[in-house]
Amino acid sequence: MTDFATQLLENLEAQLNEIGVENDLIKAAESSIKATIITLEKLKTHFVRYEFENKVDEITFFKFVKPQFVSKLIYHNEVYxxxxxxxxxxxxxLRKYFSSELSKLKCYFNENMEFYKYYRTGSVYLDKKYFVRGRYDIKLTLDSSYFQADNRFTTSHDFKVAKILANDLxxxxxxxxxxxxxxxxxxxxITEKQVQKWTGSKVALIELIYALHAEGVFNNGTTDLKETAKFFEETFDIDLGQFHRxxxxIRARKSERTxxxxxxxxxxxxxxxxxxE
Structure with missing residues (x-):
């Protein structure tokens, strides 16, 4: 599942990078939504036939993998x-309009503060309730949409993770x-004339960053990995998200890890x- 999902994500990010060149934000968002929906359908089609080896794998998929796809759909839909x-x-x-939209993000944070804290701190003690199918707890602040979702492809809180990631963007x-x-x-x-946009996949860039950092080529190997990742994000105007995950x-690839x-x-x-020659 990891290899399949990783390849799907790489392909999607490559598509979104190409679409991002479009100057019309509405057209770009619309195209991004369509591309993400198609990719999510592929992920779902593959997933509903897949059997996880254990609960840890299932939790990993719903806590870290699926939200990366869904967050892109949420983000581009909101931008649209x-x-x-x-x-x-x-x-x-315009300032009032955008400030109002920022306030909505703050409201969502306030309404889901406990889960934000749980997720951001890397807690795991409720993972079996949050990220295993059919284990919902009505007392754990469920979104109403959960009860209308396909329970073969949904847990009680994977959408909340996707929402957190989308809200960051x-x-x-x-x-x-x-x-x-x-x-x-x-x-x-950077001025338009100077822009160098990363058009490869985010996964590829993260693989490169880790390799360069491991080699110690920045500041004689004293630079923190997070600082290195931030440098690449700023230079190429790209959000690497949870690059540690x-x-x-990448480490979990069964073949050709690099x-x-x-x-x-x-x-x-x-x-x-x-x-x-």
Missing amino acids: NIESNRPFGGTKY LQVYLERELLKLDNKAVPYS TFFE KFLNSLKETLVRRMDEVD
Whole structure:
């Protein structure tokens, strides 16, 4: 399941990166929604026929894997709605509009504070209730949508995890829109002429980051991994999300664990051979 889901996620992220070049945010969001829905259908079709070896694998899928897909759908759908309803008017109206959207994120946080704390701190003591199918507890703040969802592909709290991940992205998007209104430079932004956009998959970039960090090529090996990841996020204007979890999935590959690095080597050797001819 890990290999299948990882490949699906890589393909989806590559599609979303291509779509992201589109200047029209509404069109880009619409295309992103369609691409993500198609990918989720593939994941679901494969999953409903799959039997986990144990509860740990099932928990891992619903706590860390599925939310990565669903969060993208939530995020792009929210961006589509926000941009579609963007009011006509001056800076004052737009600032009020985006600030209101930020307030909605804060409200969701306040309403789900206990689960935020549970998830952010890496707690596991309720995982069997939160992330195993059919183990819902009505006392654990369930979303009403859970009771209408396909219970073969849903646990009581995997959607909440996806919502948390999506809200993180939405907060960045909304804060940047507010900065634009104030005519302030967006942090770490680069002029259009200088932009170098990472168009490979996020998984590939994370694999590269870990390799470079392991080699100790930054500041004589003294740079923290988190700082290194942040540098790449800022440089390529990309959100790597829970890169530690992605690395865990890379490690769990049954074959060719360093797939991207192997591909880099093969491509470079081929380029050298072509030059030598």
